[in-house]
Amino acid sequence: MITLLVGNDTEAIKRELTSLKAQTHPVWRDFNVHRFSSEQLSTAMMSALSVPLGEGSKLIIVEGCDFKQFGEMGLEILQPLSMLPKTTHLVFIATSIDKRLKVSKHLLSLGKLKEFNLIPPWRTDLIEQAIANTAKQMQLTIARDAVSYLAQAIGNDTTRMVKELEKLAVYAAGKRITKEQAILLIPTTTSNSLQLAQALLEGKTIEIVRIVGELRSRAEFPLVIVATLITQFKTWLWVKAANAAKRSEEEIASLCGLGNPKRMYFLRQEVKEVSINYLSRALSMLFELEVELKSGEKADSILPALLRICLF
Incomplete structure (x- = not known):
């Protein structure tokens, strides 16, 4: 079996790998689970084509794949994939994949693609759904308003989501978690890019300075911050323009790519x-x-640029 785990949600990919490892024989696991870097593709293939030691199956993981770097030589190395033993599960891990590449087409023709991308921070409806689903898997019962609060407090950080839910599960001891308990155990102490967008919209310069400083102290990537701001301002602009044209909420929601039309009321107010x-x-x-x-501008340029927006 061949599987491609692609995306920027490292926590979700980590959980998937844990699940795959659990499928190997526990006694022989240390001998039959191997991790290789993409530079070790040839060695990884040799290991994948050999039979497992002892009982059960073999799991071969190739990490940090770009697929572009494989080139023609990599494509030649991967040709024997059709002869992969049924006892071997070969997994490629990458942050993205260009399906137009010959290597990609070859792998996709023989394997299965699983995508694990972080939920956009502004899609609170999907974040709430992810929190609810993960809690259910942990057999943790959480009140609906508590889930909404957690979505705001945690955002799209899946690594933190799992850790915080594990904390709540220990505290709950089988009982239902209320919003009050969630606030007590998981306070909102960090700002995010959406809060920055709101401060920018309202021209609150002091708030902008504070939030940018906090985001930078957490080593948030400037391009990710700006991408979120662009998406949020684009949504606001579409809502404002469509509203002026007297479009229906359903039409505006469709135009803005909103999964939840009920969010239109709040966007209009904003x-x-x-x-x-x-x-x-x-x-x-x-x-x-x-x-x-x-183009290579330093990350420090983000604050002066945002303050200029407020001042024009």
Whole structure:
């Protein structure tokens, strides 16, 4: 069997690997589970093509794949994949995959693709769903308003989500977790990019300085921060423009790519006192900032750029 685990949700990929390891024979696991870097592709293939030691199956993991780096030589190394023993599970791990590459097409023709991407931080509905599903897997019962609170407190950080839910499970001891208990055990002490977008929308310069400082202290990537700001301002601009054109909530939600039309009420309230001119100008300046960062501009430039948006 061949599986491609692709995406930037490292926690989800880690859990998937744990599940795959559990499928190997416990006595022979140390002998039949092997991890290789993408530079060791040839060695990984030799190991994959050999039969497992003792009983059970063999799990071969190739990490840090880009697929582009494999090239023609890598494609040649991977040709024997069709002869992979039924007792071997070969897993490739990558943050992304270009399906147009010959190597990618070859792997996808023989294996299965599983994608694990972080939920966008503004999709609170999907974050709530992920928290509820993970809690259910842990046999942890959480009140609905507690789930909503956790989505705000944790965001799309799946690693933290698992740790915090494990903490709640120990505390709950089989009982239902209320919102009050969730607030007590998991306080919201960190800011995120969506809070920064809101401060930028309202022109709160002191708040912008504080949040940017906090995000940078946590080593948040500037490009990720700016990407979130761009998406949020783009949504606000579409809502404002579509609202001016007197579109229905369903039409505006579809235009903005919102999975939950009920969110429209809150978005309309957020941009009620903001002009289209400000939103479009801010979005243009955010795009300029993104280009500068991609061109090698230092991360320290993000704060002055955001303050300029407030001042124009």
